[in-house]
Amino acid sequence: MDIQLKYSVVLPVFQAQRYIQLSVQRIIEVMDSIGAPYEIILADDHSTDGTWEVLKNIKAQHKQIRIVRLSQNIGQTPTTMAGAQQAKGQFIITLDDDLQHPPEEIPELIAAINANDVDVVFGDPKQRHHPNKQHPVLVAIGGFMFHWVFMRRYRKINFFTTFRIFKAGLLSSNGGTWSHLFFIWQLSPSRAMHTPTKHEPRKQGKSNHTAWRLVRHFSPFLWYFTFRMAAVLQVLLLLGALANYGYQFQGENLNLSNGNWILALAVLVFVAKQAVFAHLRRLEDLKGTITEG
Numbered sequence: 001m002d003i004q005l006k007y008s009v010v011l012p013v014f015q016a017q018r019y020i021q022l023s024v025q026r027i028i029e030v031m032d033s034i035g036a037p038y039e040i041i042l043a044d045d046h047s048t049d050g051t052w053e054v055l056k057n058i059k060a061q062h063k064q065i066r067i068v069r070l071s072q073n074i075g076q077t078p079t080t081m082a083g084a085q086q087a088k089g090q091f092i093i094t095l096d097d098d099l100q101h102p103p104e105e106i107p108e109l110i111a112a113i114n115a116n117d118v119d120v121v122f123g124d125p126k127q128r129h130h131p132n133k134q135h136p137v138l139v140a141i142g143g144f145m146f147h148w149v150f151m152r153r154y155r156k157i158n159f160f161t162t163f164r165i166f167k168a169g170l171l172s173s174n175g176g177t178w179s180h181l182f183f184i185w186q187l188s189p190s191r192a193m194h195t196p197t198k199h200e201p202r203k204q205g206k207s208n209h210t211a212w213r214l215v216r217h218f219s220p221f222l223w224y225f226t227f228r229m230a231a232v233l234q235v236l237l238l239l240g241a242l243a244n245y246g247y248q249f250q251g252e253n254l255n256l257s258n259g260n261w262i263l264a265l266a267v268l269v270f271v272a273k274q275a276v277f278a279h280l281r282r283l284e285d286l287k288g289t290i291t292e293g
Contacts, residue, residue: 043083125199
């Protein structure tokens with residue numbers, strides 16, 4: 001008879017062969033101290049430096065470890081989602097493989113979600129340690145747009161981080177609505193919160209966030225935002241066309257050209273919206289991309 005797992009800890013891993021063993025050991029020590037049944041899922045984003053072989057060795061040493069490998073490099077967020085979809089725990093905890101969010105802070109996330117009627121808790125680093133931040137312009141623009149423009153309705157969240165705990169029932173694979181971890185807007189703002197946590201300087205390796213990977217990191221959200229805005233624009237254009245037709249029919253000169261142009265624009269927006277929707281579905285489709293070790 002299988003034991004019901006309480007927690008699934010998911011780590012997206014990329015080019016981490018030099019330090020992933022230490023990262024896993026720290027997580028194991030923390031989770032063992034909590035005393036509840038758990039698993040650790042290491043999701044390899046198609047590393048090319050021997051990380052997968054290291055993960056197989058780690059799994060052979062620890063029965064609570066599961067490993068999955070992506071057949072191609074798809075980025076941190078979808079890799080995290082790929083691991084989360086394999087999770088068997090009641091709660092899913094995610095953090096980066098470099099452990100700048102220390103695993104010793106995991107009990108803080110657990111305490112917060114147990115003490116509050118919410119579905120998601122984000123770790124809020126009071127002091128961020130990125131002294132050698134790469135691509136500062138891209139990071140600044142992306143951070144400003146995401147946190148202060150698009151996400152203004154979630155004012156209870158100071159910062160959306162990869163260090164979080166959420167109920168597994170949110171995932172579409174468990175009957176919920178989340179098919180992508182960037183789809184926080186599918187959740188009512190009252191169901192999410194943050195709690196203060198530490199953020200440490202990077203002790204091992206270097207950042208894998210190239211300019212292209214940063215663009216890919218934010219792209220699912222930008223595509224979804226485009227989809228939502230296109231839907232609003234489509235409705236406004238249809239209303240404008242109807243209003244124009246009504247105005248023209250009330251007059252003696254039945255010149256419908258303006259309404260026709262507005263209607264044509266609405267059709268174009270609809271086609272573009274459906275194309276964006278199809279692209280979003282492809283981003284979410286992780287079938288055939290996962291190998292479990």
